[in-house]
Amino acid sequence: MKLNDKKVQSLIKAGRPGKYTDGYGLVLTINKTGGAYWQWRTTGPTGKETTVSYGTYPLVSLAEAREKHRDAKRMKLDGQNPVAARQQAKVLAMIKAGDTWGDAADEWVEVMTSRWSATHLATVKQRISKYLGPLKRRPLTEITSPEILSLLRKIEDRGHIETTKRARVIIGQVFQYAMALGKVKQDPSAPLVKVLKTAEEKHHSAITDPVKLGHLIRAIRSYTGSEVVRKAMVIQALTFQRPGEVRGMRWDELDLDAGMWTIPAVRMKSTRAKKATGEPHLVPLSSQAVRLLRDLHPVTAHLDLVFPGQRGQGRCISENAVRVALRVDSFPNLSHF
Numbered sequence: 001m002k003l004n005d006k007k008v009q010s011l012i013k014a015g016r017p018g019k020y021t022d023g024y025g026l027v028l029t030i031n032k033t034g035g036a037y038w039q040w041r042t043t044g045p046t047g048k049e050t051t052v053s054y055g056t057y058p059l060v061s062l063a064e065a066r067e068k069h070r071d072a073k074r075m076k077l078d079g080q081n082p083v084a085a086r087q088q089a090k091v092l093a094m095i096k097a098g099d100t101w102g103d104a105a106d107e108w109v110e111v112m113t114s115r116w117s118a119t120h121l122a123t124v125k126q127r128i129s130k131y132l133g134p135l136k137r138r139p140l141t142e143i144t145s146p147e148i149l150s151l152l153r154k155i156e157d158r159g160h161i162e163t164t165k166r167a168r169v170i171i172g173q174v175f176q177y178a179m180a181l182g183k184v185k186q187d188p189s190a191p192l193v194k195v196l197k198t199a200e201e202k203h204h205s206a207i208t209d210p211v212k213l214g215h216l217i218r219a220i221r222s223y224t225g226s227e228v229v230r231k232a233m234v235i236q237a238l239t240f241q242r243p244g245e246v247r248g249m250r251w252d253e254l255d256l257d258a259g260m261w262t263i264p265a266v267r268m269k270s271t272r273a274k275k276a277t278g279e280p281h282l283v284p285l286s287s288q289a290v291r292l293l294r295d296l297h298p299v300t301a302h303l304d305l306v307f308p309g310q311r312g313q314g315r316c317i318s319e320n321a322v323r324v325a326l327r328v329d330s331f332p333n334l335s336h337f
Helices: 005-014 062-077 082-098 101-112 118-131 145-157 161-180 190-194 210-221 227-239 243-247 272-277 287-300 319-325
Strands: 018-023 026-030 036-043 049-057 260-263 281-284
Touching: 005 026, 005 036, 018 062, 026 062, 036 062, 049 062, 101 118, 101 161, 118 161, 145 161, 145 190, 161 190, 210 227, 227 243, 227 287, 227 319, 243 319
Parallel strands: none
Antiparallel strands: 018 026, 026 036, 036 049, 260 281
């Protein structure tokens, strides 16, 4: 006998636990505490008995329970598993509500912040913002390899081959992070390694011939531009340190009597953790380097930086200042190189 709203309410009010059928397998189960549940006992794809739940009364009315039951029976007739379909629908709803590639990227960047240097962190954020914006609102599980390839091709078509590679790496690392959290099962960017262009290998300019190196050192010493820039180039040649570390040299890092330059870990190229806790880098100074720095001392010793920029404000000379100084037209006698 079919149920009606009046009968359901009276059964619950009377506190009569049991199972009451509405027909076609739909059952109202009332427990000892008065809770009422809409259910359907059926068999799954493997033949094992399973329970499809439609919710509790009165949150789910009799009419709503019947509608849910009809939908579930249609799914089963179509060969689908009603329980699995409902679980999948819940997962998709959760993904569409918040589990996008952009959400995962934000979480990944937050985790990596303590490991990266400030410069690398800024670079990653800039690449995501500039090149990967179209992925931000896309659900992780809906992003495909062709979709990513189309996005990367746009960067590639501009001739930015290395940037394309870096962007793919970022996409892949975000997917790896999402996989670790169980949000996705695979990284759709992985197969693209074999279909993207490879940047032509280029070697950095270098003078390896001792005679030509001598010409360069003499040319630097005779440079008629900024004295601070000239001395910075000589120090770099004498110490073989990275340009950024030389340009940022500070007077309190130098012990000219001992002939030692102590570069703190925070100024070295490394991870954020090593910058914070790593050992300083010790650079012995030759007598030529010590003599050059003593000559420069009266000029810039009143400042923290050994090689201050012309604009002041506590900044060192720029990378571009040294690059321009090293151009061939700055050293006419090097034009035969």
